[in-house]
Amino acid sequence: MRSSFAIDIFIRVLLFAFIGVAWNLLGGYAKQLSLGHAAYFGLGAYTSTILLIRFGVSPWIGILAGGVVAMLASLPIGALCFRLRGPYFAISTIAVAQVLMLLFLKFRDFAWGAEGTTLPNLGNSPWMMQFSAKAGYYYIALAMLALGLAVTYLIERSWMGYYLVAVGEDESAAEAIGVNAPRIKRNIYMISAFLTAMAGTFYIQYIYFIDPNTAFSFNVSVEAALVSIVGGIGTLWGPVVGAVLLEPTSALLQSWLGSSHGGVQVTVYAVILITVILWRPTGLLGVLTDAYERIVNAFPARTREAPLDG
Amino acid sequence: MAEALVVRNLSKRFGGLRAVADLSFSVKEGETLALIGPNGAGKSTSFNLITGYHRPDAGSVFAFGRELVGLPPYDICALGLARTFQVGRPFGTMTVLANVMTGALLRNKKLHVARARAREALEFVGLAARENTKAHDLTTIDERRLELARALATEPRLLLLDEVMAGLNPSEMDQAVGLVGQLSKRGLSIVIVEHVMRAITAVAHHIVVLDHGQQIAEGTPNDVLQNEEVIRAYLGTGYAHHTTSPDAQC
Numbered sequence: 001m002r003s004s005f006a007i008d009i010f011i012r013v014l015l016f017a018f019i020g021v022a023w024n025l026l027g028g029y030a031k032q033l034s035l036g037h038a039a040y041f042g043l044g045a046y047t048s049t050i051l052l053i054r055f056g057v058s059p060w061i062g063i064l065a066g067g068v069v070a071m072l073a074s075l076p077i078g079a080l081c082f083r084l085r086g087p088y089f090a091i092s093t094i095a096v097a098q099v100l101m102l103l104f105l106k107f108r109d110f111a112w113g114a115e116g117t118t119l120p121n122l123g124n125s126p127w128m129m130q131f132s133a134k135a136g137y138y139y140i141a142l143a144m145l146a147l148g149l150a151v152t153y154l155i156e157r158s159w160m161g162y163y164l165v166a167v168g169e170d171e172s173a174a175e176a177i178g179v180n181a182p183r184i185k186r187n188i189y190m191i192s193a194f195l196t197a198m199a200g201t202f203y204i205q206y207i208y209f210i211d212p213n214t215a216f217s218f219n220v221s222v223e224a225a226l227v228s229i230v231g232g233i234g235t236l237w238g239p240v241v242g243a244v245l246l247e248p249t250s251a252l253l254q255s256w257l258g259s260s261h262g263g264v265q266v267t268v269y270a271v272i273l274i275t276v277i278l279w280r281p282t283g284l285l286g287v288l289t290d291a292y293e294r295i296v297n298a299f300p301a302r303t304r305e306a307p308l309d310g
Numbered sequence: 311m312a313e314a315l316v317v318r319n320l321s322k323r324f325g326g327l328r329a330v331a332d333l334s335f336s337v338k339e340g341e342t343l344a345l346i347g348p349n350g351a352g353k354s355t356s357f358n359l360i361t362g363y364h365r366p367d368a369g370s371v372f373a374f375g376r377e378l379v380g381l382p383p384y385d386i387c388a389l390g391l392a393r394t395f396q397v398g399r400p401f402g403t404m405t406v407l408a409n410v411m412t413g414a415l416l417r418n419k420k421l422h423v424a425r426a427r428a429r430e431a432l433e434f435v436g437l438a439a440r441e442n443t444k445a446h447d448l449t450t451i452d453e454r455r456l457e458l459a460r461a462l463a464t465e466p467r468l469l470l471l472d473e474v475m476a477g478l479n480p481s482e483m484d485q486a487v488g489l490v491g492q493l494s495k496r497g498l499s500i501v502i503v504e505h506v507m508r509a510i511t512a513v514a515h516h517i518v519v520l521d522h523g524q525q526i527a528e529g530t531p532n533d534v535l536q537n538e539e540v541i542r543a544y545l546g547t548g549y550a551h552h553t554t555s556p557d558a559q560c
Contacts, residue, residue: 035423
């Protein structure tokens with residue numbers, strides 16, 4: 001029982017690190033702060049589940065099909081939302097995810113509406129992405145995270161990485177030196193959506209249940225952004241660091257305080273987040289890099305501008 | 311000589327304000343043209359109209375025989391027009407080298423090619439020693455150098471410089487004038503917006519004077535600086551008697 005709880009936390013860490021990595025491509029490198037990645041999580045989840053239950057298609061195919069659906073959906077959604085900048089962009093992405101949730105609440109015949117559905121229990125059948133032991137899910141989550149990190153690594157070290165950061169820093173200045181900002185934003189949004197949809201399929205296979213509130217949960221959108229922001233936005237390992245810190249904290253707070261003092265765990269969680277963000281806006285990875293640089297550059301000590309608070 | 315840039319009857323209003331009215335001028339290949347005039351005369355707006363940041367209400371812009379109106383800034387840059395901004399706009403979290411590489415990637419997507427190209431540009435502007443500095447740690451003059459290097463890395467045929475010399479001390483300005491002169495010798499066509507008359511007379515082959523969005527004079531530096539209307543609108547009546555003054559500026 002105890003180890004099952006631990007491995008569940010491990011899986012959640014890996015899953016949210018992966019979602020964070022997917023989010024970070026768009027939100028971290030290109031600084032397009034999406035708060036609607038649940039849209040793609042949900043589309044991935046529903047695509048593979050509908051394929052599985054209605055057509056008997058293996059979720060291994062479903063996970064790719066969900067990715068493609070999310071990628072295609074990101075085109076019109078991006079065309080709409082990228083017209084807006086900054087907080088307006090963020091708000092519009094929230095709205096899109098909410099609209100999708102409402103649509104799936106209405107799809108009663110095809111997608112089980114508000115009641116949702118449980119997935120057929122096929123016992124231990126790896127070909128259908130179902131495992132009797134949690135270790136199976138653990139390895140899938142680990143593999144997905146590895147994939148996400150590999151994609152990020154390759155992008156970061158190619159011309160695309162330079163273009164994304166340039167767009168994130170100053171879109172107009174980037175366009176002046178030939179960066180096709182609309183196109184690069186569209187492309188990175190497609191990649192980000194594909195990966196996020198994979199996480200959606202995996203999650204539903206893991207919990208054996210789907211309904212619109214789970215699949216399009218605002219929590220997913222928020223966690224995707226938070227693990228990146230807390231860990232270190234626009235860095236390869238930032239979302240991983242963030243997920244390692246936040247997911248166990250959230251799960252442990254839930255199990256310690258959730259039953260006895262309902263709601264308290266959310267408050268404590270929020271206080272931790274606010275502290276981290278106020279204390280170090282560059283994220284925890286920023287703290288570590290700064291510390292490293294300080295040690296390396298200890299002699300001679302670098303003079304920095306004194307902070308306002310002395 | 312062929313025309314690098316032809317601007318015809320360009321007009322732009324912002325609400326009730328007539329920012330640019332019926333502006334026409336052309337730049338021959340290899341020529342340096344200075345756009346001068348008091349603040350608010352429409353110089354920067356003209357740049358924004360030419361480089362695709364604003365859409366003109368009327369008129370046309372041709373560069374190397376192609377119509378630019380309606381094209382987005384990145385396509386205009388790809389055609390060989392590079393601009394700098396009046397206020398330096400470095401990508402602050404990137405290193406100096408990465409900033410310039412981003413420009414160089416326009417012509418070649420391989421990082422090692424872009425890196426070599428970027429180093430050449432940094433060498434040219436005299437910023438090679440600072441290539442690993444984060445751009446937001448640069449001084450104002452180095453920020454200007456970076457802005458120029460980043461534009462040059464896109465391998466332009468026509469360079470639009472928006473007040474690159476503002477705020478420089480006399481020796482820095484001599485360096486900047488020298489750089490612009492070298493670029494011109496390499497065959498680059500240049501349009502330069504500047505307030506510093508000493509710099510303008512040193513680099514410009516041709517001057518266009520704007521006031522209230524309209525062209526009030528055009529010609530060689532000597533002709534324009536003797537022009538009564540230019541003196542009244544921009545240089546100030548004292549200027550005619552102090553044409554040798556090195557620091558006359560608005």
